[in-house]
Amino acid sequence: MAEIVVKDNNFESEVIASEIPVLVDFWAEWCGPCRMLAPVVSAIAEKYEGRLKVCKIDVDEAPEVSEKYMISSIPAVKFFKNGEVVKESIGFVPQVNLEKIVEEII
Numbered sequence: 001m002a003e004i005v006v007k008d009n010n011f012e013s014e015v016i017a018s019e020i021p022v023l024v025d026f027w028a029e030w031c032g033p034c035r036m037l038a039p040v041v042s043a044i045a046e047k048y049e050g051r052l053k054v055c056k057i058d059v060d061e062a063p064e065v066s067e068k069y070m071i072s073s074i075p076a077v078k079f080f081k082n083g084e085v086v087k088e089s090i091g092f093v094p095q096v097n098l099e100k101i102v103e104e105i106i
Contacts, residue, residue, distance in 0.1 A: 003045050006055040008064040014055055016083040021105045022053045023098070026069070026076040028060050033092040034075040040095045041077075044102060051106045081105050 006014050006024070015022045025041045027034035045054035059066040059074060069078060069085070079087040079101055087101045 003041060003054045003056045006057045006065075007062045011057070011062065011065045014053070015080055018053050018080070018083075020051060020053055021086075021102075022055055022080040023102065024078045024080060025054070025056045026059050026066060026071045026074055026078070027056060028058055028074055031074050036092050037075045037077075040093075040098065043095055044098055047099075048102055048106065052102055079105055 003025070004014055015024055023041070023044065025034075025037065027037070041054060041056070044052070048054075057065060059071055069076075073090050075090075075092065077089040077093075077098065078085050086105055089098060089101065
């Protein structure tokens with residue numbers, strides 16, 4: 001399962017209403033560190049398929065969600081469980097760091 005592209009109009013159904021934990025990658029095309037993090041997020045999506053939903057939100061295309069979650073620096077990764085943010089990470093981080101968080105929440 002590839003990452004799911006989320007925007008303002010489907011954030012509620014894809015993230016908040018998800019029955020499994022969700023990793024949400026807030027990013028933008030023009031962001032260098034975001035492009036560096038993209039393969040890490042893809043690898044996590046593949047590794048935890050079925051146990052973790054992975055969503056990507058382009059902050060320029062989803063201003064309402066980005067504002068609601070106070071995204072001021074990207075890449076920003078937020079981990080949701082039962083519709084609530086339970087963990088977060090800002091900036092580029094190695095895959096092992098994100099996987100530690102995933103293991104805590106799944």
